[in-house]
Amino acid sequence: MFETLPHPKPDAILAQMAPFKVDTRPDKMNLGVGVYMNDKGETIILDSVKEAERRLLEQETTKTYVGLAGDVAYNEAMKEIVFGDAAPAGRVYGLQAPGGSGSLRVLAELMARMRPNAKVWVSTPTWPNHYALLKTGNIEIAEYPYFDPETCSVDFDAMTAKLRTLGSDDVVILHGCCHNPTGANLSPAQWDEVAEIAVETGFLPFFDIAYQGFGDGLEEDAYGVRKFASTVKEMLVAVSCSKNFGIYRDRVGCAFVMGGTEETATLANENIQNIARGMYSMPPDHGASVVRIIWQDPELRQQWMDELKTMCTRMTSLRNLLAESFRKQGGGDRFDFVAVHRGMFSLLGLTPEQVDKLRQDHAIYMIGDSRVNIAGMQEQNIDRFVAAVLEVTQG
Numbered sequence: 426m427f428e429t430l431p432h433p434k435p436d437a438i439l440a441q442m443a444p445f446k447v448d449t450r451p452d453k454m455n456l457g458v459g460v461y462m463n464d465k466g467e468t469i470i471l472d473s474v475k476e477a478e479r480r481l482l483e484q485e486t487t488k489t490y491v492g493l494a495g496d497v498a499y500n501e502a503m504k505e506i507v508f509g510d511a512a513p514a515g516r517v518y519g520l521q522a523p524g525g526s527g528s529l530r531v532l533a534e535l536m537a538r539m540r541p542n543a544k545v546w547v548s549t550p551t552w553p554n555h556y557a558l559l560k561t562g563n564i565e566i567a568e569y570p571y572f573d574p575e576t577c578s579v580d581f582d583a584m585t586a587k588l589r590t591l592g593s594d595d596v597v598i599l600h601g602c603c604h605n606p607t608g609a610n611l612s613p614a615q616w617d618e619v620a621e622i623a624v625e626t627g628f629l630p631f632f633d634i635a636y637q638g639f640g641d642g643l644e645e646d647a648y649g650v651r652k653f654a655s656t657v658k659e660m661l662v663a664v665s666c667s668k669n670f671g672i673y674r675d676r677v678g679c680a681f682v683m684g685g686t687e688e689t690a691t692l693a694n695e696n697i698q699n700i701a702r703g704m705y706s707m708p709p710d711h712g713a714s715v716v717r718i719i720w721q722d723p724e725l726r727q728q729w730m731d732e733l734k735t736m737c738t739r740m741t742s743l744r745n746l747l748a749e750s751f752r753k754q755g756g757g758d759r760f761d762f763v764a765v766h767r768g769m770f771s772l773l774g775l776t777p778e779q780v781d782k783l784r785q786d787h788a789i790y791m792i793g794d795s796r797v798n799i800a801g802m803q804e805q806n807i808d809r810f811v812a813a814v815l816e817v818t819q820g
């Protein structure tokens with residue numbers, strides 16, 4: 426029977442991993458999958474995480490199930506991290522889920538239950554896996570304008586013009602911060618305007634926030650979610666701890682529902698638990714316990730926040746060095762946007778042929794749409810990277 430199966434299209438992001446591994450060129454650069462690397466190119470385990478794991482090993486007395494919603498204390502910790510003081514009392518429920526992706530999927534199923542014929546709007550462009558994770562039942566996926574390749578910034582007029590045409594059967598995916606793949610983000614004033622449009626039109630905001638703390642800071646990066654939480658009646662929020670806690674393979678995330686009243690929030694909460702039961706039953710717990718232990722201990726929490734800040738500062742400083750190097754090596758101001766973008770990624774605006782040439786001639790690996798992972802660079806290879814990009818774009 427298996428012969429009837431189609432060959433799936435290779436994943437645009439993960440397809441880079443295998444050829445990079447077998448490339449024997451010593452100066453190869455991995456700017457593909459979104460994983461943080463330090464100045465030695467290593468993805469290390471944070472000290473705060475290691476310490477929390479040590480404590481967990483000592484304290485854990487059982488491996489019995491944690492329950493459908495996962496660990497309530499973890500969900501509360503995540504609510505504080507993401508919503509701060511902005512969560513309306515009794516109207517927000519969290520569900521510990523396997524990663525940001527698991528959270529997206531649970532919430533997509535909820536959306537399909539509430540509005541079987543909903544249209545989900547994603548930004549042009551968006552994280553490619555959004556299409557697979559959000560597609561369920563009759564749900565249609567459509568795109569709203571977001572990135573202007575000419576200016577390499579958000580085309581806010583086009584974006585808001587489209588959003589103003591939506592209504593209560595529409596769901597809008599918003600990247601909470603550090604837009605993936607572009608790196609171009611909304612300012613606080615722009616978030617305010619989008620929140621007003623959501624109230625006026627009645628579309629359902631569905632946040633995906635996977636890089637909190639990688640942009641301008643832990644609090645700053647939550648501006649959009651918090652603004653919406655204090656403005657709109659209902660929303661969905663999918664959160665990932667993969668990047669900011671560096672616990673990628675432990676699959677830690679949280680799916681939040683915010684209801685218009687305590688009753689409807691409770692109803693939504695019952696439904697996400699029921700959906701999770703039919704999908705994977707109960708969530709993995711190790712990483713969520715690590716997050717809870719860190720958040721509940723003031724010293725560990727501070728240590729984690731310091732480590733997060735170090736990662737964030739390093740990415741911002743690499744961005745500045747990159748923009749400087751482009752200017753120094755004759756690229757003019759064309760690449761100045763790299764210093765303005767925030768988060769792990771920037772879309773460089775190269776053609777697929779130029780991306781191929783960088784891989785073939787220079788052992789530089791990026792995603793086919795020319796998305797680069799800034800954290801994959803090291804100070805000492807920035808000039809080489811810039812020279813190669815200028816060679817393929819100008820030469």
Ligand code: LMR
Nearest residue numbers: 438457458459460552605
């Ligand atoms: C990425 O965008 O590179 C990350 O979110 C990893 C992934 O699963 O695609």
